[in-house]
Amino acid sequence: MVNPSAQDRPCGVVAFVGLGHMGGPMAANLVRAGHRVVGHDLVPRALDAAVAAGVEAAPSAVAAAADADVVLTMLPAGRHVLALYEEEGLLAAARPGTLFVDCSTIDVADARAAHAAAAAAGHAAVDAPVSGGVMGAEAGTLTFMAGGADTDVARAEPLLSAMGKKTVHCGPAGAGQAAKICNNMILGISMIAVSEAFVLGESLGLSHQALYDVASTASGQCWALTTNCPVPGPVPGSPANRDYRPGFAAPLMAKDLGLAAAAIRAGEVRAELGLRAAEMYRGFAQGPGAEQDFSGIVETLRNEPLRNPEGQAHE
Template sequence: MSTTRLWRPVKGVAQRRAFSTTPRVLDNYAFIGLGRMGYQMARNLQSKLPPGDTIRLYDINQSAAEKLAGEMKTQQAGGAAPEVSTSVADAAKEADVVISCLPEPQHVRSTYEALLNDITGLPPRPQSRLFIDSSTIDPHTSSTVRQLVEDKLAGQAHFVDAPMSGGVVGAAAGTLTFMLGSDKSLVSRLEPILLRMGKRVLHCGPQTAGLAAKLANNLLLGIQNVGTAEAMLLGVKLGLDPKVLADVINASTGKCWASEVNNPVPGVVPTAPASRGYEGGFGIELMLKDMKLAQDAARRIDLHQTMATKALDVYEKASKDAECKGRDFSVVYQVFDKTNGQGP
C-alpha cells in the first residue's frame, strides 16, 4: 500500500496554496541586432518573459531600439522590463542570456570581440552566461567566436548557434523553427528561451551543427527555386496554363516548397510573392548571401558542388538586374522569361 497521505483541510481553517519560500532568481537578457527579424523576435521574447526580468536592447540604429522599447512599455500585458543600451558591452555586462541576430559574419565577430573585451573580469553571473547567436553565418566564423568566448570567459559562458527558419512572418507570429547547435547538456536551458520566440527547436548536434543544417537547407531551397522556375517556364512556353502545370507538379514527384507555396509564376499561388510583384518574402540578396556561405563551407572541406555553383551564378547575375533588387528570390523566373529561358 502506498504511504502517500492525502491532504485534507481542517474544518473551519481556510485552504491555502503552498508556495516555495525561495524567491525566483530574476534573469537579465540582452538582445543585440534589431533588424526585420530581430525586432520581432525581441518583441516576442520580452512579452513572454516574467515580470521582474530585464531585457536590454541594442542596435547600431539606436532609434530602432528606442522605438521597440517604447512599444514594449505600452503593452497592457506584463513582460520583462525593457531598457535601451548605448553599446553591446552595456547591453551584455549584466546579462545572463545574450541573443544576437546580425546580418553578416564580420558583424557577429566584431560584436562579440567588443562585448567580451568589456565584460571579461567582471564578477561571474549566478549561473554560466548563455550567448545565443541566431545569425545565419558560416560555421567557421561561428566556431571562431565560440573559441573567443571560451578563451575570455573560461567556464563562465557558453556560445551556441541557433539560426532560424520562418522569415519575418514567422518571427512576428512567434512560429519560427530554430536549428540549435550546442552541447546536449545545454538544451534544457536553451529550449525554453527559444520557444518564447518560436514554436520548434531542433537540436542538430554540437556547436555549428545548427548552421550546417540551415545552410544545407537553404542551399537546397535555392536550387529548387531555380529548377522550379525553369520547369514552369518550359510548360508555359509549351502552351500549358501555369495553374494546371502547378497542379500536376504538386500532385507528382516534382512537388516542393518552391512549386507549392512559393511558386514563381505570378497568379499561380495568390499568397506567394510572385503574385504581388515579387514583394516581400525572402530577398534575392539574402538567398545570394546564404548560397555564398554554403559555397564557402564546402570549399573549406574540399567539397565540389555542381548544382550549387550553377544556381549561385543565376542569383549573382539576377541580383544585378535592376528589376530584381530587393525582391523575393523567386523573381529569377521573371529574368528567365525576359531572356527567353536561357538564363540571366
Template sequence: MKIAFIGLGNMGGGMAANLVKAGHTVNAFDLSGDARAAAADAGCEAHDTVESACESAEAVVTMLPNGEIVRSVYGDQVIAATPKGAIFLDCSTIDVTTAKEVEAISVGAGFEMVDAPVSGGIAAANGGTLTFMVGGTDSAFERAKPILEGMGKAVIHAGEAGAGQTAKICNNMLLAIHMIGTAEAMKMAQKLGLDPQKFYEISSQSSGYNWSLNAYTPLPGVGVESPADNDYQGGFATGLMLKDLRLAMEAADKADAAVPLGARAASLYEDFAGAGNGGLDFSAIIKTY
C-alpha cells in the same frame, strides 16, 4: 529571464518583441535609433550601447549581418560586459569557421554558447514561428531551448558547435535549387501552352511537389498567396539568398564537397542580384525565364 538582444533589423526586431511576449525582460540594442525606438514600443528596454544592454543579462541573443561583425561584437563588447555564466545565442547566419571560433572564445571566457540560425523569414520572425537549427553542447542546447521556443515553432539540436550554421547553409542551398527548378518548370509549361494554374494543381499533388511550388509559388496569381502576388516585395530577399549561397560555396570548397547544382544556383542568383534585383524576394528569379 533578463535577455540582451543585439541586432534589431528586419528579423531581430520581431524576435525581440516575441521574447517580451514570452515574459522575458529584454534589453535591446541596435545601431539604428529607429530600430531601438521600435523595440521600445514593443516592450523592450532600449539601450544606447552593447555593453549597457549586456551588463546584467542572463542571456545574450545576437542577430547580426555577417561573421566579421559577430566576431567583433562578441570579442570586443559582449564577452567583457556580460556576467560570467550567461548563455550566448547567435542567431545570425555566418560561416561555419567563425561560428566555431566565436563559440570557443566564449567558452574559454566562462560562457556557454550556441549557434542558432533561423529559417522562416520576416513573417515568421514577427509571428514567432521560426525554425532554429542549433549547434552546441547538450548542456548549452538545453539552456538555450526555452529562450528559442519563445521565438519559434521548432528548435532542433543539429549537433556540436557550428552544426547549426552547417544545417542553415545546406538547407538554403537546397531551397535555391528548388526555387530555380520550380521557376523553370512553371515557365516551360506556360510556354508550351499549359495553364500555369493547371500545372500547379497537377505538380503540387504529384512527384513535382516541393516547398517552393506548394508553399511559396513564384508565379503571380497561381497557387498559394506569396511575395509573387505583391510584386516580389517582402519575404526573403535575393541579396540574403545570395549571401547564404556564397557561404555554402565557401563551406563546400573547404570540405571538398561536390555541389554542381549549388554552384549553378549561386551563379544564377549572382547574376540576378547584380542586375539590380537584390531587394526582390528570391522567388523573383522566375523573371529571368
C-alpha cells in the same frame, strides 16, 4: 571554464543585439512571452520599433549585455559577430556564465570561433540560425537549427520556443550553421527548378494554375512551389502576388548560397547545382533582385536569353 551554476541560471534578463527585420520581431515575441528584453541596434528606427514592442533600449550592445543572463545576436555576417564579441568587448562585459546565442547565418568556421571565444571568456554559447523568414519571425513560427553542448541548447530552449515552433539540436559547435547552409542550398536550387518549370510551361502553352495543380500533388511538390510559388495566382500569400516584395530577400539567399559555395570548395565536395545556384543568385541580387524576394528570379529566367555552354546567347 563556464561557471558550473550557469546552466541553472534562469532566462531572467535577455539582451538582444540586432533588431532589424528579423531580430525586431523575434525580440517582440520574447517580450510577449513574458521575458524582460534589453536591446540595442545601430539603426535608431529599428531600436524605436523594438521599444514600441516592449523592448528596453540600451545605449550600446555592451550596456545591454552587462546584466543579462542570455545574450542573443542577429547580425549580418560572421565578422560582425566576432568583432562584437571580442573587439567591442561584449564577452568581457557580460557576467561569468552568460549564455550567448547567435541567431545570425554565418560561416561554420566563424561560428566555431565564436564558441571558442565565448568559452575562453567563461561563457556558454549556442549557434542557432533560423529558417522561416520575416513572416516566421513575426508569427513566432521559426525553425531553429542549434549547435552546441546539450546543456547549453537546453538552456536556450525556452527562449527559442518563444520565438519559433521547432528547435533541432544538430550537433556540436557550428552544426546549426552547417544545417542552415545545407537547407538553404536545397531551397535555392528548388526555387530555380520550380521557376524553370513554370517558364517552360509558359512556352508550351500550359497555364500556371494547371501546372501548379499537378505538381503540388505529384512528385514535383516542394516548399518553393506550395508556399513561395514564384508566379502570381496559385498561392495567394506568395511574394509573387505582391510584386515580389521580400519575404526572404534575394540578397540574403545570395549570401547563404555564397556560404554554401565556400564550404563546397573548401571540402572539395561535388555539388555542381549548389555552385551554379550561388552564381545565379549572386547575379540576381546584384541586379534586378536587389530589393526583391528570392522567388523573383523567375523573371530573370523568363527574360534573359538562353546561353550555350560557351556562354554565348542562342539566336
